[in-house]
Amino acid sequence: MNNANGESPSNPEGERLQKVMAAAGVASRRVCEDLIYQGRVAVNGEVVDAAGRRVLPTDRVTVDGTAIQLDTTKQYVMLNKPVGVVSSMADESGRPDLREFTRDYDERLFNVGRLDANTSGLLILTNDGELAHVLAHPSFGVMKTYIAKVEGIVSAQTIGKLTKGIELDDGPIAADKARALGRASGNETMVEITLHSGRNRIVRRMLDAVGHPVIDLVRRQFGPLNLGSLPVGRTRDLTKAELGEVLTIARNADVQS
Template sequence: MSNGSSSDSNSNGSDAPNPEGERLQKVMAAAGVASRRVSEDLIAQGRVTVNGEIVTEPGRRVLSTDRVTVDGTAIQLDTTKRYVMLNKPIGVVSSMQDEAGRPDLREFTRDYDERLFNVGRLDAGTSGLLVLTNDGELAHVLAHPSFGVSKTYIAKVSGSMSAQTVSMLTKGIELDDGPIHADKARMLGTASGGASMVEVTLHSGRNRIVRRMLDAVGHPVIELVRRQFGPLHLGSLGVGRTRDLTKAELGELLTISRGGQDAAAPEAPVEPESSARE
């Protein structure tokens, strides 16, 4: 780079850079943010922070453990971390090794070099969006119910659901383990056999909560699919297929995760497979 030498000579500047590591514009380019030249422009414009401080010198050296944001969105510097979206089929349990011998998630992770695990769970009878990663901190925040990551489900339920019943889901109902309400709920239409299609969004992490809510209002679930998890949308990903998260998706996810880490600073060991499930 034309200004590389002058940037490196700034190692004792006010930004207090790490004596080791890579130059900021280089790691930004490696993370897929932009080319080195464009990354330098972003830095000069004051749009980049390192560990919460605005950095305007591209020579700032950073480590993979530093927290870098561009326009407030986190970027991932650690290239050893992997983030994968799976459209989990019905009949697969959310475990890396099922003791009962049922189909598990190893079928979808064996082709990856990294040792991936699931963020939270979906019941064997529920299909849809599941995140697989080797980032334990992110998994802890996103799966733990106290951090309130929203999930959106599409349910096919028995019977013709009325507008009043849909309203009950958002106003709140009483279950055996306490009151609960959906953040959003809406009718999507009818299905064959007199069934109804309903969309439910909530952030609760209680077990089988969508099924129990719909059963409580008199419309047992026939089929259930998770279409959205936080900022992630299942889109057109086929059942049983996986794909890496895009840079934009990962940025949104990391921003949520780091916010949760800063707020809670959990010290307990991460146990991703013990998380609540639907």
């Protein structure tokens, strides 16, 4: 039941939904009110179609099924990790680590999953443990796409082996997708591999097993995120659209588990 001001008493300590949505960058407060009246907004899975509902940072708000961020203490950063940097916030051997890319952020960030020191590309840095767990754990099936320069000319039969499955020391593995992109130069081929496995150095080991050792390896995609034109060694915050996509993955996984 709403009070005289049209507000729900369920969360009297919270902020009005339209104000929270506007602060999250969804749209202006007026447009957010229109979205609510149109029945396009849900709080904790329940459609809200009247303005004035109050919400807390722990509530889960979606617009057209896409999650929005309410907790402004959470940071979500994309890094194009350079070769030679280890995926650690404090390397015991004194090698270059991720601290140089996180020191300018107020919150203490950590990496989602790992890229080995000789692999460059997309790495997510965050302080959201729930999101990190879903994106990194192979049971949730979040896809990662790599571009590899390998020795030799890769045949269609070899691509077939990668997708049908091969046996490694720690068990069988199959790429979800694989394709040859063409010759790099001389006796080298560019190969694209997509898989959801989180096993250590898995792409290198797969390609080595089919007779094409990796010369250079870059992770281009992680779930819905694409490295795009982000220069090596640079970071950027996720866009509102990107953040909505990854938060939606995390929340859907939480509902299913």
